[in-house]
Amino acid sequence: MATKEKLLDAAKGAALGTGILPGVSVGTVGLIVNVYDKLIDAIDGLRHRFGKAFLTLLPIALGCIVSAIALLFFWQKVGSVYFPFPLIAALAGFVVAGIPVLTDELKGSPWTAKDTLRVLLGFVLAASIGVFSYLSAAGVLPNLDLQAAFDSPYENAWVFPLVLVVGAIAAIACLVPGISGSMVLFIFGLYQPVVNLYISTPTHPSIFHDSARLVPGLLLTLVLLVGVIAGLLATSKAMKSLIANHHKGTFTVVLGFVLGSLVSMFVNNQMYAVYASEGTNAWWQFLVGALLFVGVAVGGYFLLRKTKSNRQN
Helix, strand or coil: CHHHHHHHHHHHHHHHHHHHCCCCCHHHHHHHCCCHHHHHHHHHHCCCCHHHHHHHHHHHHHHHHHHHHHHHHHHHHHHHHHCHHHHHHHHHHHHHHHHHHHHHHHCCCCCCHHHHHHHHHHHHHHHHHHHHHHHHHCCCCCCCCHHHHHHCHHHCCCHHHHHHHHHHHHHHHHCCCCCCHHHHHHHCCCHHHHHHHHCCECCECCCCCCHHHHHHHHHHHHHHHHHHHHHHHHHHHHHHHHHHHCHHHHHHHHHHHHHHHHHHHHCCHHHHHHHHCCCCCCHHHHHHHHHHHHHHHHHHHHHHHHHHHHHHC
C-alpha cells in the first residue's frame, strides 16, 4: 500500500513538473491532482519533523524533476524554436483558465475601492515588468542584457542578487494557486538564460559544453536555489497566515498580478525576438496561437470546475 501511494505521489509530482513551463501554475495543478494540501503541509513540516516531511516530499520531487527535465528539452529544442508564439498562447490560456480559482476566493463579501486598488497594484507591477523589458529589448530604454550577464556573471555582479530575489518570488508564486513560478522567471527575463545554462542551442552552448562557464553557471544555479528554498520555507508558513488573516487582501493582489502577467507573457524581452524574427512571426503562428489560447482557456476552465466539484463531493 505504501509503495502504491509513493508511485501515485510520483505521478502527481510529474503533473506538478508541468509548472516548469511559463504560465502553468504548480498550485493550480496541485489542486487538480489533489496533492496541494499535502505538499504545503510537508514543506511547512521540514522545520519541525524533517525526516517524515522529507520522505513525503521525495517521491513527489522525483516525479516533478523527471517531468520538468523532459518538458525543458521540449521547450528548448522544439517549442521555443519552431512555434514559440503558439506555445506561449497555450500557456497563457492555462493562466486564464486558472483565474476562477482566484475569483472564487473573493466571493462572499462586498467589493470595495481598496480591493480595486489592490488589483490595479498587482496588475501594474506584473505588466510593467514585461513592458519595460520589451522596451529595453526594442532599444527604447537602456538595454539590460540578462543573457550576457549570465554568460559573464563576474563582470555583471548585479545579476546574483537579482537571481536570488527573483528565485524567492518565483518560489512564493509556486505555492499560490493561479500563479506560475516559471512565469515569474519568464516575465523578469530570466527564464531563457537559466534554461540556456543546461540545455544547448545551436547558437548558445550549455555550461557542459563551455568549460569557462561551468563554475559561474553552477554558482548562479546555487544562488537561484537558495532564493527558491528561502521563498518556499518563508511562504509555506506566511501564506497560511496571510490567507487566514488577510484573505481578501491577499487574493486581490494575486488576482491583479495574474492579470498583469498575461500582458507580460506576450510583451517581454524574449517575445520581442519572436516578433522581430521572420521565422517565428508568420501569420499562421498567430492564428494557431489564438485558437490554442481560447481552446486551453475554455478546456482548462471546465477541467478546474470539474475538479473543484469532485473535491467538494
